Amino acid sequence: MQAGAGMIPENNQNDIDEKIWIGFTVTKTVGNAVIRNRIRRRLKATITQIAFHKYPLIKEVVIIGRFNALLAPFKDIVRDLEWSLKNLNNAFFLHQKETDNG
Numbered sequence: 001m002q003a004g005a006g007m008i009p010e011n012n013q014n015d016i017d018e019k020i021w022i023g024f025t026v027t028k029t030v031g032n033a034v035i036r037n038r039i040r041r042r043l044k045a046t047i048t049q050i051a052f053h054k055y056p057l058i059k060e061v062v063i064i065g066r067f068n069a070l071l072a073p074f075k076d077i078v079r080d081l082e083w084s085l086k087n088l089n090n091a092f093f094l095h096q097k098e099t100d101n102g
Contacts, residue, residue, distance in 0.1 A: 019059075020052055020058060021059065021061070022047060022060075022063065023060075023061070024065065025062060025063075025064055025065065026040050026064070026065035027064075030066065030067050035067075036065070038070055039069045039070050042070065042074070043065050049078045050081060050085065054085075054086075054089075055088070056089070057093060058085060058088060058089055061085070063081070
């Protein structure tokens with residue numbers, strides 16, 4: 001058996017034609033279906049608070065839910081997600097720069 005995963009497209013605010021794909025997954029080890037769905041809904045709600053135009057290199061993201069996402073204050077989840085996206089975008093930028101230089 002596998003845990004459910006939902007994937008939804010969100011418009012990237014840089015360009016209306018570009019899409020960013022965001023996947024959500026919460027494994028069964030986190031809890032029963034009710035707990036997993038509550039965590040997934042909280043994580044999906046954070047997406048509405050993120051300005052994706054600040055992260056132009058990110059095109060696909062999978063967010064893995066942990067039990068703490070159920071208990072943490074919403075603003076902390078948003079802050080942590082923004083921090084993660086910023087670091088991911090910076091890593092892509094550095095990788096792209098290294099690839100372009102040789």
